[in-house]
Amino acid sequence: MLFRSQISLIDIGTGSGCIPIAVKKERPNWSISAFDVSPDAIDIARQNAELNDAEIEFSVENIFSPGNEILSIQFDVIVSNPPYVLESESETLDKEVKEYEPGLALFTTSTEKIYSAIETFASKTLKQNGFLILEINERFGQETLQIFTPSTWETFLQKDYAGKDRFIFAKKLK
Numbered sequence: 001m002l003f004r005s006q007i008s009l010i011d012i013g014t015g016s017g018c019i020p021i022a023v024k025k026e027r028p029n030w031s032i033s034a035f036d037v038s039p040d041a042i043d044i045a046r047q048n049a050e051l052n053d054a055e056i057e058f059s060v061e062n063i064f065s066p067g068n069e070i071l072s073i074q075f076d077v078i079v080s081n082p083p084y085v086l087e088s089e090s091e092t093l094d095k096e097v098k099e100y101e102p103g104l105a106l107f108t109t110s111t112e113k114i115y116s117a118i119e120t121f122a123s124k125t126l127k128q129n130g131f132l133i134l135e136i137n138e139r140f141g142q143e144t145l146q147i148f149t150p151s152t153w154e155t156f157l158q159k160d161y162a163g164k165d166r167f168i169f170a171k172k173l174k
Contacts, residue, residue, distance in 0.1 A: 012080035017045030141165030
C-alpha cells in the first residue's frame with residue numbers, strides 16, 4: 001500500500017512542520033496535510049515548508065473538536081508527536097527542551113485524553129488498512145495501547161534506542 005505514488009498523510013499537532021516537511025522531501029508525490037491548534041505554529045510551519053520547497057496543506061484545528069471539513073477527508077497515514085509530557089513531569093525534562101519548546105507543544109494533563117482524541121479522529125478519517133504512527137510517553141506505553149480496540153486496530157509498541165517504549169504503530173482493520 002505505501003509504495004503507491006499517491007498517498008495521503010496528515011500530521012496532527014505539527015508544530016514547526018518538521019515531520020510533514022521531511023516526509024514530503026522523501027515522498028514528493030504524496031499528498032501531505034498537517035494541523036495544529038496554534039495559529040503561530042502554523043505560521044512557522046508554513047514558513048519552514050516554503051524554505052524547504054515542500055508543498056503541504058496546513059490548517060488550524062483542535063484535535064478535541066476538529067472541523068467537519070477535516071473530518072470529511074480520508075487519509076492513508078496519520079502521524080502525530082502530540083504533547084505527551086505530564087505537567088507533573090516538567091522537572092524531569094532537559095533544560096534545552098523546557099526553555100526552547102512552547103509548553104503547549106510539550107505538556108498535557110492526561111495522556112489518555114490526547115491519545116483517545118487521536119484514536120477517535122483516526123477512526124473517522126483513516127482508510128481501512130491505513131497506518132497511524134504515534135510518539136508516546138514512555139511511562140504509558142501499555143496504557144496507551146489499551147485505547148485501541150483489537151477488533152478495529154492491530155497495534156505494535158516500539159522501543160526507542162534507549163529501550164524505552166516510544167512509538168505506537170497501528171493499522172486500522174475496519
